[in-house]
Amino acid sequence: MSEPQPTTKRNYLRVLLALVKPRIIELLLVTALPVLILSAKGWPDWQSVIAVVVFGTIAAAGANAWNSIIERETDALMTRTQNRPLVTGEISVKSSIVVAALLTFTSISGMFFIANAAAAMLTAAAIGFYVLGYTLLLKPRTNQNIVWGGIAGCFPVVIAESIVLGEVTVNGWLLFSLVFFWTPAHYWPLASHFKEDYARAAIPMLPVEKSNQVVAAWTLAYTVLTVINSLVIYFVIGLGAIFLIVAILAGIAFLLLSLRYLVKAKQDENASSMEVFHFSITYLAIIFIALAVDVLV
Structure with missing residues (x-):
């Protein structure tokens, strides 16, 4: 991997976006927002929408940032991922950890205060399972990694329901x-x-x-x-x-x-x-x- 290189303010947002993989987040919102409507039996209140759109996005971004940190060495070996910012040195590991930690804390606490404890706990479980269960344990060890690791991607729908109903x-x-x-x-x-x-x-x-x-x-x-x-x-x-x-x-x-x-x-x-x-x-x-x-x- 490359040594960390100076990053201008102009490019820093691009680097952060690459770190958190926003394309993955888009699909999570597509599944979560309709579940808000289903659970509310109509248009949900603005707090529920903020919880999903803002703090759901932040949660997914945090999980993706942790994934980028953990997989930086394997990313360097793959053509598809070799231009990610931790591989190219556009952002340091230390800075990435700070970003990931802040995103994780903000998402869980935001869910707790804007929505409820159930949504906050499920958000924490989703991030934890994706980072620890999938990225660290399953992905490098079994060819069924995506089956069980994919559970992390299922959480947005139950988080969305819990935001409205307080339960799943x-x-x-x-x-x-x-x-x-x-x-x-x-x-x-x-x-x-x-x-x-x-x-x-x-x-x-x-x-x-x-x-x-x-x-x-x-x-x-x-x-x-x-x-x-x-x-x-x-x-x-x-x-x-x-x-x-x-x-x-x-x-x-x-x-x-x-x-x-x-x-x-x-x-x-x-x-x-x-x-x-x-x-x-x-x-x-x-x-x-x-x-x-x-x-x-």
Whole structure:
């Protein structure tokens, strides 16, 4: 890794944004905000929105900053991540730790004072699980890392529900499980595309240790579970026709793309998986937007 280099004030914001990986945060908000609407049975109050948008974003930023600190050496080995600021030396480890600690403290305390104790505890659990459970323990040790480590990405929906209700209900856990099943179907295609990077960094992602066909088969399996879960949500929560139609159409598209990936992987070990990855993001956004619209209309 490079030695820390002087960073101008003009570029410091860019460096901080790169440290906290804002693109990951966007998807968390897409899932959390509709759950506020569902839990409030309409438009939520401004405190709830602030809790999710402001302190939820800060929490995710803090978790991502810790991840960047811990993975700085492996990031240096991977083409996809070798330009991150801790690798290039645009920010020091000490400064990054200060940023991560401040973000973590601010998010948890903000959730406590703006929302409630349940939301604060779940926020702390989400950050802790992502940093300790996934980044430190699971990711470097098992090819199922993204399955169980993906639990961290499921927390925003239950945090959002707890902000409104002060607890997590069956509805929250069903939405939690939707994101849980979706995560491997979303991330394994990306990991397959960058498997040489992961192999170079000695990270045992499933595509590093198994064939592309096996990865595609598991991707399809988790896609099936995701689509089934979306239909269970419709029946248990008691949503309307808007959600059902979107869930069916988006689910069919997701299944067909995952199936096509499997067919191509059987014929070509290097078959591309990126169309599944890209559509999986669209799928999750559509499902949660449909959830919000269904409640509001």
